[in-house]
Amino acid sequence: MKKIFRSDSDKYVAGVFGGLGNYFNIDSTILRIGFIILLIPSVFTLSLIYIAVAMIMPKEDIY
Numbered sequence: 445m446k447k448i449f450r451s452d453s454d455k456y457v458a459g460v461f462g463g464l465g466n467y468f469n470i471d472s473t474i475l476r477i478g479f480i481i482l483l484i485p486s487v488f489t490l491s492l493i494y495i496a497v498a499m500i501m502p503k504e505d506i507y
Contacts, residue, residue, distance in 0.1 A: 449504040458498035 451462030454472050461479065465472030483490050 448501065450498065450501050452504045452506055458494075459504070460494060460498050460501060463501060463504065 446467060448467045449463050450459035451466060451472075452459060454462030454465065456476070461472045461475040465475055479490060479494070
């Protein structure tokens, strides 16, 4: 069973899109571009959602 984590290796801010891209097997750059495109029309509500997800989503365990 796959688990979702914030990425430590594929991150620009908090690693949320790197983790989502890894979980859904898509390029994280596509997620980042979609986020930027939807950020303005959402009146920056998505930024609050991003911050909440970054605090809730666990970090990737690298051993």
